[in-house]
Amino acid sequence: MEIDKLDYSLSEFDIAEGKQIEALRAECRQPIEGTEEWLDKEVRQNVIMSSIAKVLNWGRHYSTWPLGSGLACCAMEMVATSSSRFDMTRFGMDVFRASPRQADLFIVAGTLTWKMAPAVRRLWEQMAEPKWVLAMGACAISGGTFAHSYSVVPGVNRIIPVDVYVPGCPPRPEALIYGVMMLHKKIDKRSFRQQD
Amino acid sequence: MTKPLVGEEIAKQISEHFPQAVVGFDRSWVLVNPAALLEVAQFLKDSPDLDFDYLTCLTGTDYLDYLEVVYMLTSMRHNHSVVLKLRCTRDTCEVPSVVGLWRGADFQEREVYDLLGITFVGHPNLKRLFLWDGFQGHPLRRDYL
Numbered sequence: 001m002e003i004d005k006l007d008y009s010l011s012e013f014d015i016a017e018g019k020q021i022e023a024l025r026a027e028c029r030q031p032i033e034g035t036e037e038w039l040d041k042e043v044r045q046n047v048i049m050s051s052i053a054k055v056l057n058w059g060r061h062y063s064t065w066p067l068g069s070g071l072a073c074c075a076m077e078m079v080a081t082s083s084s085r086f087d088m089t090r091f092g093m094d095v096f097r098a099s100p101r102q103a104d105l106f107i108v109a110g111t112l113t114w115k116m117a118p119a120v121r122r123l124w125e126q127m128a129e130p131k132w133v134l135a136m137g138a139c140a141i142s143g144g145t146f147a148h149s150y151s152v153v154p155g156v157n158r159i160i161p162v163d164v165y166v167p168g169c170p171p172r173p174e175a176l177i178y179g180v181m182m183l184h185k186k187i188d189k190r191s192f193r194q195q196d
Numbered sequence: 197m198t199k200p201l202v203g204e205e206i207a208k209q210i211s212e213h214f215p216q217a218v219v220g221f222d223r224s225w226v227l228v229n230p231a232a233l234l235e236v237a238q239f240l241k242d243s244p245d246l247d248f249d250y251l252t253c254l255t256g257t258d259y260l261d262y263l264e265v266v267y268m269l270t271s272m273r274h275n276h277s278v279v280l281k282l283r284c285t286r287d288t289c290e291v292p293s294v295v296g297l298w299r300g301a302d303f304q305e306r307e308v309y310d311l312l313g314i315t316f317v318g319h320p321n322l323k324r325l326f327l328w329d330g331f332q333g334h335p336l337r338r339d340y341l
Binding site for chain 1: 326328331
């Protein structure tokens with residue numbers, strides 16, 4: 001509001017405010033010049049042609065949300081991977097979901113015991129398609145040290161299908177990030193009609 | 197620091213009340229007769245000078261010749277502790293349950309039952325804890341393959 005003098009009264013303030021509002025209203029009612037040219041330019045700048053598969057894969061690639069689940073010490077490394085030092089967010093990997101129904105990626109982080117196996121199987125079954133599984137660490141890959149134990153599943157691929165294996169005991173956060181990037185490559189190759 | 201009581205003194209106190217209960221003792225533990233466990237445990241818990249109101253840990257061990265159940269007791273009021281042990285044979289391993297005295301024994305007795313096959317008589321829900329129903333054998337026994 002522009003009032004030239006310093007000792008203005010309240011009514012003068014109101015009048016100045018009213019003028020400014022009227023000016024803004026008048027301004028917004030002016031038709032935009034050259035609408036067609038302008039729209040054409042906008043369309044050319046913002047519309048791209050692509051295949052559906054590419055668009056879907058692009059979306060899935062950059063929003064692989066993992067299920068927030070950890071079975072053993074590998075889970076600590078998974079937490080470190082999503083924290084600020086390593087920061088999975090850079091790759092769109094870190095929105096850990098508390099519900100399997102919202103998750104795309106099941107990172108099996110740690111030793112899977114037979115007692116826990118039905119729960120892991122059920123979590124995997126509850127995840128919506130398309131879904132992927134990453135076996136993190138020696139125990140998840142093959143049972144690791146406990147492969148011949150009475151209580152440990154010798155590799156989670158006995159229970160659920162695995163897409164990516166990340167070796168290590170536990171794997172470094174860089175290794176986990178690299179593993180998810182390998183999964184991204186797999187996602188990019190999906191076709192539109194692929195069901196599973 | 198919690199003061200560990202000398203096993204010999206505790207054994208003496210127990211023997212005054214229950215002459216048949218104590219089988220052996222060391223500097224750090226007291227070995228009792230399984231048949232007398234409940235009354236000894238009740239005495240250790242209720243006696244005002246001892247007042248072992250907290251069961252820190254209950255565990256079991258296989259020594260090949262016999263199985264051993266270990267009770268680690270602590271008194272919150274006096275801040276002292278003692279270790280109570282009892283032995284049973286591999287074949288007839290039945291021990292009275294102390295869940296009625298210390299509720300914390302519930303899961304730990306189930307664990308010992310699960311992994312060592314020691315039956316705790318009087319436990320309200322004695323079934324496997326870490327392994328699944330239908331598992332054959334008790335894996336922490338030395339003769340388990």
